[in-house]
Amino acid sequence: MSDMRSRIYLLVKQIPAGRVATYGQIARLVGPPCDAREVGSAMAALGPNTDVPWQRVINSQGGISTRGYRQRALLEAEGIEFNEKSLTNLKRFGWKGPEFAWLVENGFTPLAPPEEEEPPPPPEQLSLL
Template identity: 40%
Template sequence: MTENEVSKEDKIYTVMANIPLGCVASYGQVAAMAGLPSNARLVGRLLKLMPKDSSIPWHRVINSQGKISFAPGSLQYINQFQLLQSEGVVFKNGKVNMRIYRWE
C-alpha cells in the first residue's frame, strides 16, 4: 500500500468515525466527505478490512438506496439492522428513509 492509499484510508475512517448516533451515510457520501469522490467502492473495501474490535461505527454506512448491503437474513445483515434500530433508525420495507436519517 502506498502512502497515498494510507492517506485515503485515514480520511475515510475519519469520516466514518464521525457519523453521529442515529444517522447513516452512504458509501458514496463517505467517500465524497473524505474528499475522494468516485471512491465508494474503496469505502466498501475498507469496511471489509476493518478490525472486528474497531470502535468506528461501521454499521452507520449503508447504500445510497437506504438499504443494508449484506444479504437479507444473513448474520451480518441482522447485526447491522439491530445496531441501527437500537440507535433509533427506522426501517420501512427494508429501507431507511435517507431524507430523514442521512447525515448532513
C-alpha cells in the first residue's frame, strides 16, 4: 500500500461517528501533492470489510458522491441529517479535524498551526473616502 493512501486512511479513521469530512479537507491535511481526487480514489480502493469509515467522507457541497443509497443510509444511522436536496449541513455535522498535537505526533505537517494571537483590530475610521 502506498504511503499516501496509508496517511489518508489514518486520517479518515479519526473522523468520529456522527461527523463528516470532505475529500478536500482530508487532502489538505495529508498535504501536497495529495488532492481531493486522490482521496476519492483511495476510498474507492477500500474493500467491503474495511475498518476505515469511508462513508464519513463526502464532497465539498455536503453531498454524497457515491451511487446508490448505501452511504447515505450509513450516515443517517449515525445521526447525520440530509436536507431536501440531499445535502448535509457541514456547519453542524462537519468534522473540525484532528488535534494539532495528533497531527504532529503522526508525522503530519498542518499548514495552519493554532493561532492564539488576536486578529488585528479593525480600523476606527470607517467613512473617510
